Amino acid sequence: MKSRRDAVDLPLVRFGFVLHKASQEFYQNFAHELQDAVDQRTDIRGRAVIRFAPSQAPADFAQEIAEVAGRCDAIATSAINHPMLSDLVAEISQAGTPVFALLNDFAQDVRRNYHGLNNVKVGRIAAWMICTHARQTGKLAVFVGGNRWHGHQLRETGFQSYIREYAPEFQMLDTVVNLETRQVTYEATLELLNRQPDLRGIYVAGGGMEGAIAALREVRPAGKVALVVNELTSESRKALIDRYVTMVIATPLQELCRDLVAMMVDAVAGKSNTAPNQHFLTPQLYGPESF
Numbered sequence: 001m002k003s004r005r006d007a008v009d010l011p012l013v014r015f016g017f018v019l020h021k022a023s024q025e026f027y028q029n030f031a032h033e034l035q036d037a038v039d040q041r042t043d044i045r046g047r048a049v050i051r052f053a054p055s056q057a058p059a060d061f062a063q064e065i066a067e068v069a070g071r072c073d074a075i076a077t078s079a080i081n082h083p084m085l086s087d088l089v090a091e092i093s094q095a096g097t098p099v100f101a102l103l104n105d106f107a108q109d110v111r112r113n114y115h116g117l118n119n120v121k122v123g124r125i126a127a128w129m130i131c132t133h134a135r136q137t138g139k140l141a142v143f144v145g146g147n148r149w150h151g152h153q154l155r156e157t158g159f160q161s162y163i164r165e166y167a168p169e170f171q172m173l174d175t176v177v178n179l180e181t182r183q184v185t186y187e188a189t190l191e192l193l194n195r196q197p198d199l200r201g202i203y204v205a206g207g208g209m210e211g212a213i214a215a216l217r218e219v220r221p222a223g224k225v226a227l228v229v230n231e232l233t234s235e236s237r238k239a240l241i242d243r244y245v246t247m248v249i250a251t252p253l254q255e256l257c258r259d260l261v262a263m264m265v266d267a268v269a270g271k272s273n274t275a276p277n278q279h280f281l282t283p284q285l286y287g288p289e290s291f
Contacts, residue, residue, distance in 0.1 A: 013044045013268050015261065016068030018061065018077035019102075021180060021207055022052035025233040030253055037257035044265060056146055056179065058082040065089075069097055074264040076100035076115070079107075080148040086110060098267040100260060103251065104151040105278065112267060115260045118280045119151045122249055123158025123205065125283065126228040129247045130201030131167040133226040138198035141173045143188070145180035145206030155205040170200065178208045185211030193219050201226040201246075213239045232286055240288050250284040 017034050021027045031050045038046035049068050053060045061079040068075055069092045079085050081104070089099045089107040098112040105114040130140060142159055144152035156175055163170055173196065178185040185208035192199055193215060202225060204212050209229035213236070216225060222243035229236055232250040239245035263275055 008045075010043065010045045012047065013074070013265060014047045014049065014072040015264055016065075016072030016075040017048065017050045017102075018053060018064045018068060018075070018079065019050070020053045020056065020061070020078060022054075024207060025235070026207075026231040027052070029233070030257075033253040033257040034261075037254075037261040040258075041261065041265065046261075053079070056080055056148070058084045058148075061085055062088050065092070065099075069095075072097070073268045074098050074100070076102050076260055076264065077106075078102040078104055080104065080146070081106045081150045082148055098264070100264065102256075102260070104149055106150060112273060113263060113275055114278045115256055115263075116151065116279075116281065117249075117251055117283050118278075119154035120158035120161075122230070122283060123155035123160075123203070124162040125158075125249055125285070126155070126203040126205075126247070127159040127162035127167070129228050130203065130226040131163070131170065133223075133246050134170075134200040136198075136200065137169045138200035139171045139173050139196050140201045141176060141192055141196075141199065141203070143176045143178045143185060143202065143204045143206070143208065143212070145208070146177055149206060152205045155203075159203055159205075173199075178204070178206070178211070180207030182208055182211040182214075184208065186215050187211070189215035190219065193225070199225055201228070203228045205230065209245075210235050213244055216244050217242075232284070237286075237291065240286060241291060243288055246287070248286040250286060252281050252284050256281055 015038055019027045035048050038048040051064045053064050086107040090110040101111045101114040103116040142156050176188050189212045226246040228247045230249050232248050236248050
């Protein structure tokens, strides 16, 4: 065990993390795992600065990223795709602070590495599960958080490519933008269920899954409509057990945070970036019998 003097002699590395949706359990879990990954390093004195953008607006992300850039040696963020943010990342990177993309691969030409899932594969897994579960053909719906989430677009693309290739008998409805909010998702799901009696499956590619779960609990028996969501939380776990959620596709947060912090330490130390440009992790798949 290192003495206090040994610890003081270790290099200080300040990590900046900018996430969003501070009220959502998943992002609170993410923040906790990031802090743990920093605290567990024994080769540095790590300091984590974790902030949350108040909305999806590019200006809100830019403000938080600029704030941590002035205080940290390396930054990682789950920001949206927008030219304003790409320009900011380029400026920060040129000033010597490496920036990493989390979950959503934004600023691809200037960020250092992407850490998250292969989102095309995630979308195809979701489509496979829904089509496998459905007992009859019918209509399918995909919800995305917004038009600036590259990861959501890739999941939608993967979902639709699977349907075209293996299940063309299903009909894709127009993609729904839910702003990753519970209320918008709830209202949109109720409208779909009322308007489309042959709705067989829903994939919520981003946040807001709680609204879809609530709507299905109100107007459909458990398992009648296949629902696939992302990230395991207390609510998605309960919905799995109750058979209102068919599958949860989860990010292995502990592994992601450990790998990310290691790459950030190397970047600050000036080591060459030999890691893959996109650091894909294997998704964790949960079904009703997983617990």
